[in-house]
Amino acid sequence: MNHKPGISLDALLVLDAIARRGSFAAAAEELHRVPSSVTYAIHKLEESLGVTLFDRRGHRARLTAAGKALLRDGRDLLTMADGVVRNVQRIATGWEAELRIAVGDLVPYEKVLDLCTAFYRVAPDTRLRLSTEVLGGAWDALVTGRADLAIGATGEGPPSGGYTLRPLGEVEFVFVVAPHHPLADAPEPLTHDLIRRYRAVAAADSSRGLPPRTVGLLPGQNVFTVPDLNIKRQAQKRGLGVGYLPRHLVAGDIAAGELVVKATEDGSSTRHTIYYAWRTRHQGEALLWFKEQLANAGRRGGWFSS
Amino acid sequence: MNHKPGISLDALLVLDAIARRGSFAAAAEELHRVPSSVTYAIHKLEESLGVTLFDRRGHRARLTAAGKALLRDGRDLLTMADGVVRNVQRIATGWEAELRIAVGDLVPYEKVLDLCTAFYRVAPDTRLRLSTEVLGGAWDALVTGRADLAIGATGEGPPSGGYTLRPLGEVEFVFVVAPHHPLADAPEPLTHDLIRRYRAVAAADSSRGLPPRTVGLLPGQNVFTVPDLNIKRQAQKRGLGVGYLPRHLVAGDIAAGELVVKATEDGSSTRHTIYYAWRTRHQGEALLWFKEQLANAGRRGGWFSS
DNA sequence: AAATTTGTTCGAATATTTTGAACCACAAGC
DNA sequence: GCTTGTGGTTCAAAATATTCGAACAAATTT
Numbered sequence: 001m002n003h004k005p006g007i008s009l010d011a012l013l014v015l016d017a018i019a020r021r022g023s024f025a026a027a028a029e030e031l032h033r034v035p036s037s038v039t040y041a042i043h044k045l046e047e048s049l050g051v052t053l054f055d056r057r058g059h060r061a062r063l064t065a066a067g068k069a070l071l072r073d074g075r076d077l078l079t080m081a082d083g084v085v086r087n088v089q090r091i092a093t094g095w096e097a098e099l100r101i102a103v104g105d106l107v108p109y110e111k112v113l114d115l116c117t118a119f120y121r122v123a124p125d126t127r128l129r130l131s132t133e134v135l136g137g138a139w140d141a142l143v144t145g146r147a148d149l150a151i152g153a154t155g156e157g158p159p160s161g162g163y164t165l166r167p168l169g170e171v172e173f174v175f176v177v178a179p180h181h182p183l184a185d186a187p188e189p190l191t192h193d194l195i196r197r198y199r200a201v202a203a204a205d206s207s208r209g210l211p212p213r214t215v216g217l218l219p220g221q222n223v224f225t226v227p228d229l230n231i232k233r234q235a236q237k238r239g240l241g242v243g244y245l246p247r248h249l250v251a252g253d254i255a256a257g258e259l260v261v262k263a264t265e266d267g268s269s270t271r272h273t274i275y276y277a278w279r280t281r282h283q284g285e286a287l288l289w290f291k292e293q294l295a296n297a298g299r300r301g302g303w304f305s306s
Numbered sequence: 307m308n309h310k311p312g313i314s315l316d317a318l319l320v321l322d323a324i325a326r327r328g329s330f331a332a333a334a335e336e337l338h339r340v341p342s343s344v345t346y347a348i349h350k351l352e353e354s355l356g357v358t359l360f361d362r363r364g365h366r367a368r369l370t371a372a373g374k375a376l377l378r379d380g381r382d383l384l385t386m387a388d389g390v391v392r393n394v395q396r397i398a399t400g401w402e403a404e405l406r407i408a409v410g411d412l413v414p415y416e417k418v419l420d421l422c423t424a425f426y427r428v429a430p431d432t433r434l435r436l437s438t439e440v441l442g443g444a445w446d447a448l449v450t451g452r453a454d455l456a457i458g459a460t461g462e463g464p465p466s467g468g469y470t471l472r473p474l475g476e477v478e479f480v481f482v483v484a485p486h487h488p489l490a491d492a493p494e495p496l497t498h499d500l501i502r503r504y505r506a507v508a509a510a511d512s513s514r515g516l517p518p519r520t521v522g523l524l525p526g527q528n529v530f531t532v533p534d535l536n537i538k539r540q541a542q543k544r545g546l547g548v549g550y551l552p553r554h555l556v557a558g559d560i561a562a563g564e565l566v567v568k569a570t571e572d573g574s575s576t577r578h579t580i581y582y583a584w585r586t587r588h589q590g591e592a593l594l595w596f597k598e599q600l601a602n603a604g605r606r607g608g609w610f611s612s
Numbered sequence: 613a614a615a616t617t618t619g620t621t622c623g624a625a626t627a628t629t630t631t632g633a634a635c636c637a638c639a640a641g642c
Numbered sequence: 643g644c645t646t647g648t649g650g651t652t653c654a655a656a657a658t659a660t661t662c663g664a665a666c667a668a669a670t671t672t
Binding site for chain 4: 329330331341342344345346349362365366367
């Protein structure tokens with residue numbers, strides 16, 4: 001056969017798996033293939049490029065500089081190829097083959113799963129992909145193309161534009177501590193000076209490109225960073241720190257006496273608007289369906305009433 | 307085998323060939339394959355995408371909207387893949403597998419070919435690819451990534467930056483007309499008002515992304531646009547129009563009496579600096595070699611003495 | 613020192629792609 | 643209207659590519 005591109009997307013997937021899993025053997029396992037098949041694929045790739053991608057001295061193969069460059073560029077190529085596929089499928093059917101939804105950690109997953117359940121009755125063949133994002137991560141996912149729709153984005157959207165947003169509801173945040181935490185018995189309202197003496201628990205922003213955001217931290221305050229709000233809730237129940245949590249998330253803990261709401265000099269609660277947003281240029285029936293459902297949800301008072 | 311990307315670069319090459327040649331049969335010929343192999347490849351592509359790419363009513367297959375979208379996006383993907391390959395090969399060897407040179411139409415090709423001849427004695431395995439660019443086309447080729455090196459770029463480089471330039475020499479432009487052209491007998495210096503009454507011959511800028519440039523045209527003047535300077539020279543010899551041409555290009559025509567130099571109110575000639583430029587971030591032994599040779603050429607007085 | 617892991621080799625088996633011939637449908641030329 | 647040529651498809655056979663499974667050598671871990 002004539003002129004070959006020198007690389008194939010399959011080969012780049014193999015290379016990516018090797019890099020992520022750390023060995024040919026582990027990559028083979030992930031790809032449901034035998035190790036010699038992976039060896040064969042890499043050998044073919046090196047042959048067609050005329051380039052050595054792995055340093056095989058020692059019994060663990062390590063990427064050469066060229067191998068690392070190919071891995072990096074190859075991942076971009078795979079991402080682009082994925083976009084090409086999904087775009088073609090969308091144009092062909094009007095329906096997205098896959099819709100990627102970034103779900104802010106303030107959003108109750110049951111509501112999202114209810115929506116997905118209803119959606120699958122309408123379009124069972126469309127794949128849905130949910131990811132959980134913390135703080136600015138939902139915006140980040142949207143503007144960097146990792147998500148088509150963000151549900152539960154908070155604060156101001158990034159200045160780059162290119163997306164459309166609508167309000168979904170409001171979330172009430174309450175300042176809570178464990179009943180055995182020293183602040184539990186302190187007279188209200190708690191002052192900043194008093195709060196600052198105790199460690200805060202913060203959920204890590206899942207942004208990758210945008211600057212990470214922090215909310216509710218006082219200057220000079222020690223911080224225990226956890227991955228998401230649920231773990232933050234558990235850490236605060238253990239008395240490992242203090243901070244704000246959405247009332248709807250901790251209503252049960254409060255009723256059970258496992259968390260105590262304390263008024264601070266900022267008041268006993270604050271309210272934030274929660275948005276859903278989508279990439280303005282994205283067109284497809286699946287996204288349209290979700291927009292309509294979320295618009296209805298927003299009209300009925302949203303998802304955050306406790 | 308598990309998860310496939312849905313497309314392959316091979317398949318995109320086939321699709322591209324079909325579109326460029328206009329039929330499956332012609333594409334098969336270009337790819338040195340039998341027609342049923344092309345039919346098979348497209349069928350496999352449609353199957354893996356779950357999308358119909360060709361409308362087969364009538365006996366000539368025509369691209370559907372999804373097919374056109376895939377063609378367009380697929381060409382971008384192939385271009386990117388090509389860049390990935392060349393980048394990896396360059397990192398692996400220090401030498402580029404291929405060096406692409408945009409040659410401005412003012413540059414005498416013999417000089418460029420002399421350089422290439424010498425280069426091939428040093429690095430016979432590196433592929434060289436020359437393209438001829440007119441006016442701003444050399445800059446355009448450089449900044450859009452169609453070329454690694456531009457020889458004979460004129461005027462100011464585009465504001466985007468990202469390239470480094472050095473002077474190669476100066477070109478003297480003279481205003482010439484055919485001996486039987488009405489302006490040949492007009493008293494010198496020719497005024498703008500007089501020149502404007504006659505058609506100009508202009509070479510079309512080969513820029514694809516940058517705004518096209520024009521040089522030496524008077525407001526309101528009729529213009530006969532041709533593809534390059536050589537055809538411009540031939541058109542002017544035929545008396546089809548007037549305009550500036552590089553002295554080194556027309557020295558023989560002048561000596562033979564086939565073109566006449568006329569002084570204008572701007573003087574009898576103008577001089578422009580000619581540059582060579584490269585993408586600043588590009589690293590490779592082949593580019594380094596050419597830079598050194600061009601630096602030497604620039605030091606010795608350049609390539610444009612007549 | 614023994615056991616385990618990693619990656620390679622190689623023949624056999626399986627999967628994919630290509631070829632070549634035949635066919636059908638449409639277009640062009642007479 | 644008939645004949646010829648072109649375009650694309652089908653399908654069995656052939657060729658090529660990829661995977662598997664077993665064995666092996668070398669390095670690492672226990």
